[in-house]
């Protein structure tokens with residue numbers, strides 16, 4: 350009895366703790382609750398992802414067998430009806446590059462997209478993981494509907510990576526909104542880092558601002574050497590996605606910090622995101638993923654066309670001249686991006702903090718901090 354009384358009798362310390370808790374719950378970060386709902390939804394809707402059935406099915410198995418037989422690591426591209434136009438444009442980009450298009454394999458996320466590509470390019474290995482029913486049932490979720498859909502698609506991508514890795518397939522994940530300005534496949538990146546389990550692209554550009562972020566994966570283009578290790582890696586990434594509101598790229602970055610996983614990062618001159626367009630552009634990367642530069646009401650194809658990266662004629666046939674000029678055009682495209690982020694010099698405090706963190710091995714390279722960057726989105 351005395352024990353309970355002791356709790357009930359208000360002491361100054363208890364009052365103080367109560368005030369802190371109430372302040373935290375009612376005035377604090379309301380996003381905590383939204384994150385909780387989001388993770389709850391993610392877990393329940395992930396049960397509707399049809400991946401396990403597909404993965405065990407005849408069609409996916411023969412698709413994977415095809416990949417295994419390919420003489421070079423395939424470029425795995427995922428798409429659906431909403432971005433098939435961008436995929437067609439990408440195919441026209443690769444068409445004139447020797448041995449590039451022959452390495453492309455695709456995974457469609459809806460039936461129409463699957464059939465349309467099959468019709469137009471019957472030689473491209475193409476399989477279907479139908480996410481249309483999942484997207485339909487997601488419509489009933491009001492809060493953070495878009496972000497939840499995005500996360501579930503990323504989760505499917507992680508599942509695909511795990512499955513291919515488990516089958517011992519070496520592969521590249523690649524995106525259709527990536528501009529190839531030169532023959533990337535000739536660079537033989539996979540042989541440059543023979544020990545690496547994974548080879549990743551990274552965010553940012555050459556400016557000093559990104560020095561601290563030099564091991565933050567972008568997640569558009571990356572290479573996976575299929576093995577039990579990379580299988581385990583993607584299974585870990587997947588399970589982490591259920592506890593952190595974070596995209597696969599930052600969780601992948603985090604696990605790259607674990608010993609046992611050897612990740613290499615591509616230099617910006619090989620692969621860049623739209624951050625490239627913010628630089629003075631002394632060089633042109635071999636690959637530029639166009640993840641930004643979209644103006645209000647523009648489609649991705651509009652943005653590509655504005656940058657002179659539409660590799661097709663109006664009648665849909667491929668235009669080799671656009672590829673020939675891609676390097677030149679990358680230097681003059683989207684000039685408004687230059688100086689978009691004014692570089693603020695680091696304060697001495699931040700420098701010391703960073704130094705101490707590295708010294709005491711507290712989240713060196715801010716990998717863990719990266720996982721929180723999506724918190725502001727909900």
Ligand SMILES: *[C@@H]1O[C@H](CO)[C@@H](O)[C@H](O)[C@H]1NC(C)=O
Nearest residue numbers: 661662663664665666667668
């Ligand atoms: C498509 O348009 C281009 C340029 O106008 C032309 O050279 C080409 O012959 C056309 N192809 C077809 C199949 O109509």
